[in-house]
Amino acid sequence: MFHSLCRAVPLLLRRGLKQTVVTRMSMEKPLILATALGTPGGMYQCFAPVIEKHFTIISSEEFSQNRERFADKIRAIFVWGGVLVPDRDLLQLLPNLEVVVNGGVGVDHLDIPLINSFGVKVSNTPNVVDNATADMGMALMLASARKLFYGQNYSLCHEEEDMPESSMGTDVSGATLGIIGMGRIGYKIAKRAQGFEMKILYHNRNRRKEEEERAVGARYCAEMVELLRESDFVMVVVNLSPQTHKLIGARELAMMKPTATLINVSRGLVVDQDALVDSLQRGVIRAAALDVTYPEPLPRGHPLLALPNVIALPHMGTHTLETTQLMIERMVTNALAALNGGQPPDEVKV
Numbered sequence: 471m472f473h474s475l476c477r478a479v480p481l482l483l484r485r486g487l488k489q490t491v492v493t494r495m496s497m498e499k500p501l502i503l504a505t506a507l508g509t510p511g512g513m514y515q516c517f518a519p520v521i522e523k524h525f526t527i528i529s530s531e532e533f534s535q536n537r538e539r540f541a542d543k544i545r546a547i548f549v550w551g552g553v554l555v556p557d558r559d560l561l562q563l564l565p566n567l568e569v570v571v572n573g574g575v576g577v578d579h580l581d582i583p584l585i586n587s588f589g590v591k592v593s594n595t596p597n598v599v600d601n602a603t604a605d606m607g608m609a610l611m612l613a614s615a616r617k618l619f620y621g622q623n624y625s626l627c628h629e630e631e632d633m634p635e636s637s638m639g640t641d642v643s644g645a646t647l648g649i650i651g652m653g654r655i656g657y658k659i660a661k662r663a664q665g666f667e668m669k670i671l672y673h674n675r676n677r678r679k680e681e682e683e684r685a686v687g688a689r690y691c692a693e694m695v696e697l698l699r700e701s702d703f704v705m706v707v708v709n710l711s712p713q714t715h716k717l718i719g720a721r722e723l724a725m726m727k728p729t730a731t732l733i734n735v736s737r738g739l740v741v742d743q744d745a746l747v748d749s750l751q752r753g754v755i756r757a758a759a760l761d762v763t764y765p766e767p768l769p770r771g772h773p774l775l776a777l778p779n780v781i782a783l784p785h786m787g788t789h790t791l792e793t794t795q796l797m798i799e800r801m802v803t804n805a806l807a808a809l810n811g812g813q814p815p816d817e818v819k820v
């Protein structure tokens with residue numbers, strides 16, 4: 471399905487997306503405000519037809535050019551990460567807004583009490599993101615441990631030189647993985663790590679049931695320090711909240727083994743980035759592999775990008791065609807439920 475959608479992109483582009491707003495509005499489908507969908511070349515544009523089955527999309531660009539025309543017609547906002555986050559000004563402007571549907575499970579960028587205070591519901595897309603995010607955690611661990619990017623770079627640029635001793639990786643199989651945050655995604659990471667014959671430790675607010683621990687061979691660490699001291703790879707998978715803000719700082723990094731690697735697939739702000747730079751520069755830990763940072767992407771010249779023992783991605787945990795398709799379908803389901811007067815199946819309440 472998504473392949474055929476993506477094949478439709480050139481056609482959409484040929485139409486020049488001059489497909490006027492008037493034409494789209496005349497379809498008499500509820501109007502939703504979404505970014506990256508109505509824009510030629512926008513990342514999610516090939517998925518626009520999934521949404522357009524039920525809604526008329528207005529892009530944030532179109533909206534900003536003609537706010538008066540659309541403001542009272544918009545009934546839902548589709549939000550991706552930190553883009554188009556509804557603040558008080560936007561909420562005040564949209565009297566008929568009923569729901570903010572977020573693509574992704576993390577809603578730390580949304581002020582839910584504020585949005586709810588306007589009588590507007592909020593939903594996210596749990597479950598459908600779990601596999602892709604868990605895969606990303608494993609990919610980062612393997613890429614860092616086995617120095618994949620070094621190898622790629624060597625193939626591209628250093629064909630004549632011998633590979634130095636520092637090009638040696640470290641084994642993942644049989645090593646100890648410490649998972650901080652054993653929710654759905656953390657548990658899926660544990661399942662995958664079991665296939666690599668890893669010893670698995672985890673730290674979580676709530677201990678998992680004994681049979682769940684046994685199924686993946688995981689040992690609970692009531693104190694995070696125990697996990698930090700024993701793990702070869704520390705994988706951070708918690709939600710960002712006031713309790714987890716800079717959960718991993720200089721103190722925690724200093725507790726890790728000098729041969730250990732920090733992997734973060736949650737949110738950048740869970741790790742104190744300055745402390746991480748310092749620890750990596752001083753060899754307090756071996757390496758870091760980050761899907762998430764602050765900001766995203768890191769600006770050119772950021773000290774993390776200068777370190778050979780760092781992988782820093784611009785937040786790509788769910789960035790696959792299949793998972794994005796599932797997320798968008800789920801966003802549509804949530805929006806339809808809200809606009810039909812019901813409760814979105816993935817409504818987020820605080």
Ligand SMILES: O=C(O)[C@H](O)CO
Binds near residue numbers: 573575577788
């Ligand atoms: O929150 C999530 O599910 C991912 O980080 C995508 O934003």
